[in-house]
Amino acid sequence: MTEISKENRVNISKMNYKWRLIIILFIVLTLWGLVHLVYNNRRQPEPQLGLSDKIKISVHYEALCPDSKYFIIHQLLPLYKKIPEHISLDLIPYGKAKTIESEDSITFQCQHDEIECYANKIHACAIDLVQDPLVQLSYVACMIKNNQNPDGIGKTCAEIYDLDFTPILLCAKGQKGSLLLKGHGERTHALNPPVHFIPTVEFNNSQNLKPLKLILKNLKEAVCGVFKIKPKGCDSD
Template sequence: MAFYTCNRYRIVIFVLLVLIIFQLIRLLSDKPVAILSGSDLLKLEDDAYNKHKKDKVKVRVYYEALCPDSKYFFVKHLGPVTEKLSDFLDITLIPYGKAQTKEEDGKYYFHCQHGEEECFGNKVHACAIELIGNMTEYVQFTDCLFSVFEVEAALKKCSNKFNVDKDQILRCANSEHASELLKKYGDDTHIIEPGFIPTILINGSKDNQGGILKNFLLEVCKRIDMPLPPPCL
């Protein structure tokens, strides 16, 4: 009798399991499948709907054209991170550093930490930034300029590499317009009073310079909303 009762319970449980599975299958089959329309796909690519692209991490880099520490930051940190996370960054370059500006008879003159060649280099950088316009491209171009110490040789190499008009940059660098650009960058730099070059502001703050200079990628990733992009994982 006990054997019969046990089998009966097994049959009941089996029937209940079959009924549950059947109900689950029916519910799943009735659930509408989400299909992205053309407009939905466009929204995924549109900056207006992309929170990451709307809320980009704002980075301001205060540096000098012939500064070894500036070169190290560009080559080891800023260049690689910009390449990986350009969609998440809004970068502004300020080539001035610890220079000083003097005005005489309506003209600007500069004294730079690493000599006259650096003043000329800062002007070349300023003119290149203005000419190129695109953030990712001018970061890459400036990164390239640091690969050769002599300013005009660096400009020649990088202009060929990135198909940029070298002569236009040189004309600008030797003009009063370059001095005006450098004066503007100097005013910007004096506002933050950098104690060290390079100084990097992230979202308007110059806190934790040691951490930024040591691991720029980590500091940027800390400020990107979830879900994090692959380079941050």
């Protein structure tokens, strides 16, 4: 039997190494392709809305969440003022809370303690009672600036927007406020995929039309991008 020379062994080793690299590269590319395919299939096709259409923006937020505060004040409210006829608002104050029911009571555990649960109730009652969407959103944005004193800021913001704070307060302190917040909790817990970041924002009842990262960074770009022809307010700063 002819002995393989040292030089041939080296050449064979190099060839085996190249083939291993080729196989590894093929596997990596195949896996990447599968991931990309699954992701694209999971993402729903972006709607192309007309100028007569509205996009529903559902915001799952918390009254004492800094990211919720920033999004509502600096993203949602300014954009809504620009294109109110193209946005249907849907505000859901609850976040990463927990609803605890007994035979005669409904209580809540919130991410930022009891004061947030109470502030969430005031938000929920205001959303239920204030019918004008711009006033509703403006009131929520006003309150979320300083929700550490829910009663105080709630009354102050009601005076700013010429609202009667008494029915909002009675709602928040009564059974209705608890039932409203419970309802927001049921909606939040039903999200698929589940909440992992607050605020979580849906477009037309879906988390898959636009990435949350884009929505939170540039809501205007995310919203205006779903219209065939951009609404007039999309062109202004």
